[in-house]
Amino acid sequence: MAKRTFSIGGVHPADSKISRGCKLEYLPIPPTVYIALSQHIGAPAKPVVTVGDKVKVGQVLAEPGGFMSAYIHSSVSGTVKSIGPRKDLSGNNQMVVEIAVEGDEWMENIDRGDTLVTDIPDDPKAIIEKIKLGGVVGLGGATFPTHVKLSPPPGKVCEMLIINGCECEPYLTSDFRTLLEKGEQVVIGTAIIKKALGVAKATIAIEDNKLEAIEHIQKVVNEFKSKGPEYSGIEVLSLMKKYPEGGEKQLIDAVMHRQVKSGGLPIDVGAVVDNVCTALAVYEAVQKNKPLIDNSVTVTGECFPKQANLIVRVGTPLNYVIDYLGGVPEAAAKVISGGPMMGKSIANLEAATMKGTGGLLFLTREQTKRMPESNCIRCGKCAEACPMGLEPFLLNRLAKAGDTDALEANAVQDCIMCGCCLYSCPAGIPLLDIISQARGQVMGIMRARTAAAKAAAEAAKAAAEAAKPKSE
Amino acid sequence: MDKILVSPNPHIHSATTTKVLMRDVVIALLPAVIVSVVFYGWKELLVLAVSVLSCLAIEYLITRYCMKKASTIGDWSAAVTGVLLALNLPPTTPWWVVFLGALVAIGVAKMTFGGLGQNIFNPALVGRVFLLISFPTYMTHWEIPQGLFGVDAISGATPLGAIKEGLMQGASVPDLMASHGYTYSQMLFANIGGSAGEACAIAILVGFIYLVARKVIKPWITLSILGTVAAVSCIFWLANPAQFTDPLFNLLTGGLLLGSCFMATDYVTSPMSIKGGIIFGIGIGFITLMIRYFGSYPEGVSFAILIMNSTVPLLNNWFHQKKYGRA
Missing domain, CATH: 3.40.50.11540 (NADH-ubiquinone oxidoreductase 51kDa subunit)
Known part of the structure; x- marks a missing residue:
């Protein structure tokens, strides 16, 4: 089978x-940790501690900053040294809580034992x-x-x-x-x-x-x-x-x-x-x-x-x-x-x-x-590899031509950035590099269009509301 | 580590490069090359050498001095064209005719479009058809293979040519087959006059299986050509066996195998989608038979492939692969 x-x-x-x-x-606990406030998709969490606070392992450092957000807890015990921007792995500034580690004291309600708890609420x-x-x-x-x-x-x-x-x-x-x-x-x-x-x-x-x-x-x-x-x-x-x-x-x-x-x-x-x-x-x-x-x-x-x-x-x-x-x-x-x-x-x-x-x-x-780039030989290996059924060779060409309508019609926005196209291209064409840029551009256009349609619908609704008393 | 590299994903690359793919095609052609040299001897070796070296030299000179960029002969694609062109010519072709074929194949059909990947028509076939039209005498002077050490060359017509000529004189197919003594085992294993590459069907099939096994090509185009030729010629043959040749004969002669395994499957000049490829193959098979049965040339594979090459952009536009989550 x-x-x-x-x-x-x-x-x-x-x-x-x-x-x-x-x-x-278990990696030993470092002397200092830097806990980012945005470790999830959605709004960054809002800090609830201030500099100088003593925190324990598992204590809340920040609360969700919106519906799509998450709690952030302290991973160590110690003193909050600072709350401010720090460079992340790409070199961009991110809000982090800096904690100087002191011991390893956990919140009392945390069960640190190894016993399996199989009864489910x-x-x-x-x-x-x-x-x-x-x-x-x-x-x-x-x-x-x-x-x-x-x-x-x-x-x-x-x-x-x-x-x-x-x-x-x-x-x-x-x-x-x-x-x-x-x-x-x-x-x-x-x-x-x-x-x-x-x-x-x-x-x-x-x-x-x-x-x-x-x-x-x-x-x-x-x-x-x-x-x-x-x-x-x-x-x-x-x-x-x-x-x-x-x-x-x-x-x-x-x-x-x-x-x-x-x-x-x-x-x-x-x-x-x-x-x-x-x-x-x-x-x-x-x-x-x-x-x-x-x-x-x-x-x-x-x-x-x-x-x-x-x-x-x-x-x-x-x-x-x-x-x-x-x-x-x-x-x-x-x-x-x-x-x-x-x-x-x-x-x-x-x-x-x-x-x-x-x-x-x-x-x-x-x-x-990365291989030096050579001519596309139209082997179709990128299309064969794409798990979304897209045609990267075509998207690459359309992106170079700047044809955002055709890019959208050929579903560039469905790209999941898995890298299969670039991985498999025998000609070393940086397909994903180019496609991901085009994808961002097309998604921006799509979002703007949705927003404009929404605004237009609301304006029409408001106009209808305003016209109502007169017709009565 | 003094510098840290930063780049977008993916961070690794498959080992399959254009060079590897093209080299695989050359490897797949080796059985046919070896058989042709064994059958036709040093004359064929000369044709092969002139063809390959001319293709490489012409591409090198054009990229370096006309296009003023790095040479692309390292990608092995010019070598593929060279070998294919040689296998498509009679072993008796004079060296300067071979050179002219290479000049047209690489210089006109490939490089004027911008080189590998840009051309519409299969370069080797353009070269062959150019020679066929320009030098019909050389191009239809076939020789029955006498082996590496054969001395007395015997000239003869190709089976398709002989049958066509016989039919025009009013003979029937079975009589002609019998009088020329054509047998299928002969066509499968060796030597019926024709282009060097047609000498042995088995050698070509071995190469084809290698390409499919190495995942260099998908078998659909080849299978749809062969299937169409078998099916359509079967209908004609059953309708009138005296006038039309049978399916097996059509499959094994006239370079159909060489064309369908190695030329129709050329990445650059064939459709990208499986559906497009199947239609492309059906077109080639059908046109080939129509030329053989009703045209003035006894063989039609080269023309059929070139005609269908021109439909590839259209087929690529019409047939796309199935996208995820979009019915």
């Missing part, structure tokens, strides 16, 4: 998961509130506030919860290690999210290059079936390894054989997708009162002497992580936050980790070399 996978496009870069054997390990609302108070955001990369995702708008019904354990990016292994070492917590987290959504079915999807994880999770799921009705209806699904399987849209296609319409959300097709690490964070927030104050980070690369999967306190300077493992290797030319396909190259190693930091990858100049 052919293995399940998503139906359009995809590429097969070498796995390179050289850190897969490295057990999760009954009230979905209470669960979602706890997730919100725990500052849980999506840890698969997008850092979407989880409590928002678990509160579907009225009229939308979730039919299936998908727990994303694909980890389709080469090199990264933190999800894999989490599945292996914290599988029970992930399964309980899955059951909690399932309960919160009121959905009968959940699928934990794992790529078949992680057979140990598939077996382990299957074993845990079978064991937990007897623990309560919340634990039934959880399935483990093995998927064929193919990048970008862990992309939300691709995963829904692979698991449910449904496709999210352009501009739509997963919930439109009855799906909610959460990462395995998010499920773990949900477990800790709901069952242990432990907010999201640390996360797992793979530190890897062939040129890096010591591979590791570390559990790192949020706000730890990248330098500190790297120095702990022996410093930046001489041969490294590029340091990437995340995987090699979608990760961001780091310009500032003094920046600190955030909730969504999943990996630090070191590549040599040779490994990350």
Whole structure:
């Protein structure tokens, strides 16, 4: 039988998961942490502490700054030294809370024991509130506030919860290690999210290059079936390894054989997708009162002497992580936050980790070399690779011609920036570089058009209102 | 580490480059090249050498001195054209005719459009058709292969040419097949007069399978050409076996395999979508047969491919691949 996978496009870069054997390990607490106020999609959080305050681990530092926002907690105990701008990994200024670490004193209500808590609260609302108070955001990369995702708008019904354990990016292994070492917590987290959504079915999807994880999770799921009705209806699904399987849209296609319409959300097709690490964070927030104050980070690369999967306190300077493992290797030319396909190259190693930091990858100049660009040979490999079914060669040409109408008609706005086109182009054409610029431009035009239409509709409505008394 | 590199994603690249793809095509052509040299001897070796070296030299000179940029011969595409052109010519072609073919193929059909990727028509075929029209004597002087050490060359017509001529004189197909002694095993393994590359069907199929296995090409275009030729000639043949040749004969002769495996599948001059490719292939198969059956040339593959080359921009406009989430 052919293995399940998503139906359009995809590429097969070498796995390179050289850190897969490295057990999760707690990184020592750094002397100073820098906790950003904007670690999620949406409005930055509003600080509730002031300089000089003594804080404990798990204490709220900032409250949500809007509907789409999240709580930020202190990941250490100590004194707030400053609240102000600091350069992030791209070199842009970001508001951060600087805390000088003193000891490791936790909030009293946090359960730091290892005992598994399998009894799940009954009230979905209470669960979602706890997730919100725990500052849980999506840890698969997008850092979407989880409590928002678990509160579907009225009229939308979730039919299936998908727990994303694909980890389709080469090199990264933190999800894999989490599945292996914290599988029970992930399964309980899955059951909690399932309960919160009121959905009968959940699928934990794992790529078949992680057979140990598939077996382990299957074993845990079978064991937990007897623990309560919340634990039934959880399935483990093995998927064929193919990048970008862990992309939300691709995963829904692979698991449910449904496709999210352009501009739509997963919930439109009855799906909610959460990462395995998010499920773990949900477990800790709901069952242990432990907010999201640390996360797992793979530190890897062939040129890096010591591979590791570390559990790192949020706000730890990248330098500190790297120095702990022996410093930046001489041969490294590029340091990437995340995987090699979608990760961001780091310009500032003094920046600190955030909730969504999943990996630090070191590549040599040779490994990350871009080929000199030559003529497009019209081989169609980019179109074959595009998981959204777009035609990058065409979008590239249209972008160079500045034809935004044609770009929109050819769905440039559907691009998910996965990098498959540039990865596969034999002529070394920087397809994604050009397409992502065009995409931004077209999305701007689309937003402006929607705003203008909305304004026009409101003006018409106001005019009609104004005309009403006269006609009476 | 003295400097830190910063660039947008992705940070890694597949190892498949234009050069690798083109080199794979040359490798896939090797069985046909080796067989042709074994069958036709040093004369074929000369044709191959002149063709490949001329193509490389012409592209080098044009890129360096006319276009004033870095030479592109390192991408192996000129070599592909050179080998294909040579395999499309009779082994007896004089060296200067081969050179003129290469000049037209690279100089006119490829470089005037801007080089690799920009041309509308398959360069090797343009070269071949130019020679066919300009030097019909050389281009239709076929030789029955005598092997590497053969001395006495025997001139003869190609099977398609012989049948066409015979039909015009009123003979029937089965009689002609019998009188010329054409057998299918001969066509499959060796040597029926024709272009050097047509000598052995198996050699071409081996190369085709290599290209498909290496994922250099998709098989759809080739299969749709061969399928169309088989189906359409089957209809004609069943209707009138005395007048029309049978499907197997049509598949194995007249460079159909060489054309459908190596020339119609040229990235640059074939449609990008699978659907477009299938229609492109059907067109080639149909036009080929119409020329063979009703045209004045005995063979039609080259013309059919060139005619369908011109429809590629249209086919690319009409057929797009299925987009995610857009029914």
